[in-house]
Amino acid sequence: MNEKQRKEQAQIKQVSSVDRKSSQDKPLSEKTTEDFAHYFQTTYTPPDIKKARKRGRDKIEVHYDFEIPEEMSKIGKGKKFLIRTYGCQMNEHDTEVMAGILSEMGYESTLDTDDADIILLNTCAIRENAENKVFGELGHLKPLKLEKPDLIIGVCGCMSQQESVVNRIMQKHQQVDLIFGTHNIHRLPDLIKEAMFSKVQVVEVWSKEGDIIENLPKVRHGQIKAWVNIMYGCDKFCTYCIVPMTRGKERSRRPEDIIREVRHLAAQGYQEVTLLGQNVNAYGKDFDDIEYRFADLMNDMHKIDIPRVRFTTSHPRDFDDHLIEVLAKGGNLLDHIHLPVQSGSSEILRKMNRKYTRESYLELVAKIKKAIPNVTLTTDIIVGFPNETDEQFEETMTLMEEVGFEAAYTFIYSPREGTPAAVKKDDVPMEVKKERLYRLNDLVNKQSAESMDAYEGKVVKVLVEGESKKDETVLAGYTEKNKVVNFKGPKSIIGKIVDVKITDTKTWSLNGELVEKTAEVSN
Ligand code: SAH
Numbered sequence: 001m002n003e004k005q006r007k008e009q010a011q012i013k014q015v016s017s018v019d020r021k022s023s024q025d026k027p028l029s030e031k032t033t034e035d036f037a038h039y040f041q042t043t044y045t046p047p048d049i050k051k052a053r054k055r056g057r058d059k060i061e062v063h064y065d066f067e068i069p070e071e072m073s074k075i076g077k078g079k080k081f082l083i084r085t086y087g088c089q090m091n092e093h094d095t096e097v098m099a100g101i102l103s104e105m106g107y108e109s110t111l112d113t114d115d116a117d118i119i120l121l122n123t124c125a126i127r128e129n130a131e132n133k134v135f136g137e138l139g140h141l142k143p144l145k146l147e148k149p150d151l152i153i154g155v156c157g158c159m160s161q162q163e164s165v166v167n168r169i170m171q172k173h174q175q176v177d178l179i180f181g182t183h184n185i186h187r188l189p190d191l192i193k194e195a196m197f198s199k200v201q202v203v204e205v206w207s208k209e210g211d212i213i214e215n216l217p218k219v220r221h222g223q224i225k226a227w228v229n230i231m232y233g234c235d236k237f238c239t240y241c242i243v244p245m246t247r248g249k250e251r252s253r254r255p256e257d258i259i260r261e262v263r264h265l266a267a268q269g270y271q272e273v274t275l276l277g278q279n280v281n282a283y284g285k286d287f288d289d290i291e292y293r294f295a296d297l298m299n300d301m302h303k304i305d306i307p308r309v310r311f312t313t314s315h316p317r318d319f320d321d322h323l324i325e326v327l328a329k330g331g332n333l334l335d336h337i338h339l340p341v342q343s344g345s346s347e348i349l350r351k352m353n354r355k356y357t358r359e360s361y362l363e364l365v366a367k368i369k370k371a372i373p374n375v376t377l378t379t380d381i382i383v384g385f386p387n388e389t390d391e392q393f394e395e396t397m398t399l400m401e402e403v404g405f406e407a408a409y410t411f412i413y414s415p416r417e418g419t420p421a422a423v424k425k426d427d428v429p430m431e432v433k434k435e436r437l438y439r440l441n442d443l444v445n446k447q448s449a450e451s452m453d454a455y456e457g458k459v460v461k462v463l464v465e466g467e468s469k470k471d472e473t474v475l476a477g478y479t480e481k482n483k484v485v486n487f488k489g490p491k492s493i494i495g496k497i498v499d500v501k502i503t504d505t506k507t508w509s510l511n512g513e514l515v516e517k518t519a520e521v522s523n
């Protein structure tokens, strides 16, 4: 089919639904053009925050019965897939699940676009530039699709949860065969079948979150560190953030399933797990049958024989005393906490709906430092929130110093349609926002460099991950506090935790020498 025919046929696109309920009403094959009419509108309906805020505590069911339909289990034999991942660790981990599903369908992975039979873009909607990258990539893929009409191009992840994006792709990017949302990943085999055989654009985006499906296959990236989802979604509704709309409401995996997964990883020789969630310390709040929270989970992690346990991201609001007490036990619970503050101004924090103040954040930091004296704190900061004044920005600068963050991800505020902050008039010019970001970044670099300098001559424990990206005669790994260390050593120590003496420090990394025995160990 040529491009023109494709376009014509796209007028009767098959869309399973943006709404799970109506998708269940009618099988796809029985749908008429009218059923898809809402997709042809050019006006954009933003994600409905009011509806999302009211979402109730519908019972989330946990399923253990995922299987690849028989007819799809060999369909990928001799074929290859490529998944490009944008955004956060949640997406990285979803990619591992999709790679698992595709592998069970017989596909092999490739890094070469020309070689791929399926290309999936697992997208991020957090800031405008994240979205622009994806639209740029779709443009690059267009000639390939024209050359290889059987190639399946799919868009999934957080961007596809937004109706505006779906509309834009349907209208302007006919090279895309398949669009599916973050709650539809387990439907991948059926969706690929649909995309393969119907040869028309297939869209399936459930606006309502799905249940938890436990036994999805995964192909993990590497055998040293692993991600483990402990919860999905976010109910915090920070006024700038799209995530509560793209990922649905908070829902926690059952403790026994998480513990089993981590034990299994430990038995396979993994050295480190990172527990994942948009705010992991809200874990368990949605359980109505058991009193089991994040602190309890970390306490159970502490008992598992795996050398390193990390978590991301924790929200200051749910960081309770019990959690601090458990983390202070140390052992495999590392003394690095990523605790996004977003702003140092209480007024801006109020406008962001963060539900804490500068003062209460500092109190929390003081409590953490008292319980874990050697703790390393890192953070996320947004500059240029609508109408942020110079004084308010200065408060962010002073907070940065006062806490002594050793690293920070810093962002210029990006309005996201459908979020409350996006409709606010904003009197701060972009030039001023950029200026603030540069100043903040200078401070972040300075604090990071200072924290690195303190390691000179010290011995640190490094989990060796592989060869350095820049020089294959050099090995690279991470300390317990997540600092990159480069040093020379035999390849046989890749995947092990070794002692390295730091000889030289840079702003964002450390150089060192492998040591056999150490007198003094610093993390
Ligand atoms: N759940 C985590 C963070 C998720 S998003 C938390 O609450 O800490 C990662 C970071 O992206 C956020 O911490 C925030 O700093 C940034 N971010 C989110 N929305 C943004 C927006 N609209 N503009 C700029 N940065 C944003």
Ligand code: SF4
Residues within 6 Å of the ligand: 234, 235, 236, 237, 238, 241, 242, 243, 244, 278, 279, 315
């Ligand atoms: Fe977004 Fe706030 Fe939820 Fe983090 S806690 S994902 S910033 S709404």
Ligand code: F3S
Residues within 6 Å of the ligand: 086, 087, 088, 089, 090, 091, 123, 124, 125, 126, 157, 158, 242, 243, 246, 247
């Ligand atoms: Fe982006 Fe979605 Fe993660 S918006 S930051 S990929 S949850």
